[in-house]
Amino acid sequence: MPPKNKPDTAGYEKLKRDLAAGEPDRLYIFHGEETYLRDSCLRRLQEAILTGGLGEFNRHNLSARDMSPRALEEALDCLPMMADRTFVLVTDYDIFKAGEKDREEYLRILSNLPDYCCLVLLYDLIEYKPDARTKLAGAVKKHGTAVNFVRQDQRQLVKWVQAHFQAAGKSIEPRLCEELIFLCGDLMQNLGQEVEKIAAYARGPQVAWADIEAVAAPQLSAVVFRIADAIGEKNYDRAAAVLGELYQMQKTPYEIMGAFGKQIRQFYSARLALSEGKGASYVAQLWGMRYPADRLVNAARRLPLPWCRQAVIRCAQTDLAMKSTGQDPKELMTTLLLELANMA
Numbered sequence: 001m002p003p004k005n006k007p008d009t010a011g012y013e014k015l016k017r018d019l020a021a022g023e024p025d026r027l028y029i030f031h032g033e034e035t036y037l038r039d040s041c042l043r044r045l046q047e048a049i050l051t052g053g054l055g056e057f058n059r060h061n062l063s064a065r066d067m068s069p070r071a072l073e074e075a076l077d078c079l080p081m082m083a084d085r086t087f088v089l090v091t092d093y094d095i096f097k098a099g100e101k102d103r104e105e106y107l108r109i110l111s112n113l114p115d116y117c118c119l120v121l122l123y124d125l126i127e128y129k130p131d132a133r134t135k136l137a138g139a140v141k142k143h144g145t146a147v148n149f150v151r152q153d154q155r156q157l158v159k160w161v162q163a164h165f166q167a168a169g170k171s172i173e174p175r176l177c178e179e180l181i182f183l184c185g186d187l188m189q190n191l192g193q194e195v196e197k198i199a200a201y202a203r204g205p206q207v208a209w210a211d212i213e214a215v216a217a218p219q220l221s222a223v224v225f226r227i228a229d230a231i232g233e234k235n236y237d238r239a240a241a242v243l244g245e246l247y248q249m250q251k252t253p254y255e256i257m258g259a260f261g262k263q264i265r266q267f268y269s270a271r272l273a274l275s276e277g278k279g280a281s282y283v284a285q286l287w288g289m290r291y292p293a294d295r296l297v298n299a300a301r302r303l304p305l306p307w308c309r310q311a312v313i314r315c316a317q318t319d320l321a322m323k324s325t326g327q328d329p330k331e332l333m334t335t336l337l338l339e340l341a342n343m344a
Contacts, residue, residue: 026117027113028045030149075088080116183212254322280293
């Protein structure tokens with residue numbers, strides 16, 4: 001399986017340049033899973049456009065229900081009041097799925113946007129999936145900028161986490177930032193909430209691992225990794241204890257099985273990569289990981305390739321049994337862990 005392609009960030013880089021220069025463009029399409037970063041840029045963009053005391057009069061919002069070629073054109077035709085520009089925000093309306101007649105109208109409108117207007121098409125709850133073969137997609141590409149707000153890489157996130165702790169009067173080592181990202185995930189919205197909790201809990205000026213462990217809410221994949229890692233160390237008791245923690249977190253056996261099966265497949269792919277002389281960077285790219293894959297690769301080193309292969313098969317069989325046999329899913333999960341621990 002070839003490594004996954006890196007997401008296109010050219011639009012985001014252009015947006016940053018536009019904001020830094022104080023010269024926002026006429027059309028942006030905002031989409032992507034990093035909503036914290038998206039909302040931050042949207043605020044900055046509005047602040048750059050809606051200057052002066054009558055800024056609110058120059059903002060026009062359109063929902064999917066209100067959206068139509070006529071409604072959009074009316075919003076765009078509103079001249080700015082005591083300002084240079086107006087701002088039009090369209091939320092969760094997919095112009096590419098509009099009827100043919102409407103698409104032709106949108107093509108005409110987007111090709112002739114007034115200089116005084118900044119139009120943002122925000123894809124929040126719906127997916128941005130333009131058909132590159134259409135004239136409308138060509139017009140969007142020619143006259144606007146599609147900004148994909150992707151998950152940030154490890155280096156950027158570490159700096160961001162450190163800056164947020166510093167704003168709260170705390171300092172934290174980069175290594176602990178990486179542990180926090182692994183534990184809680186790499187989406188900035190959730191990380192920001194965890195930073196607030198940890199900063200409020202920590203007594204000293206320096207954040208320690210004990211502070212993170214005490215109040216941070218771990219994501220499922222991080223806890224499941226602990227189970228798989230314990231099995232790799234032939235420590236069934238620790239694996240079973242962590243499984244019990246997941247049940248206390250109200251996670252169902254089906255959720256756990258899905259995450260555990262993926263973790264075992266990652267171990268298998270890491271072990272295959274090692275056998276071919278490839279390292280952590282290849283594995284990280286293969287799975288689209290936003291945190292270093294060293295932890296995964298180091299754990300996989302302890303596992304023989306035949307064990308990994310058989311473990312993937314047994315996970316698939318257990319998952320099928322949970323969904324089709326009517327057996328107790330918790331018993332199936334416990335039996336699987338015990339069997340894998342004996343195999344290791």
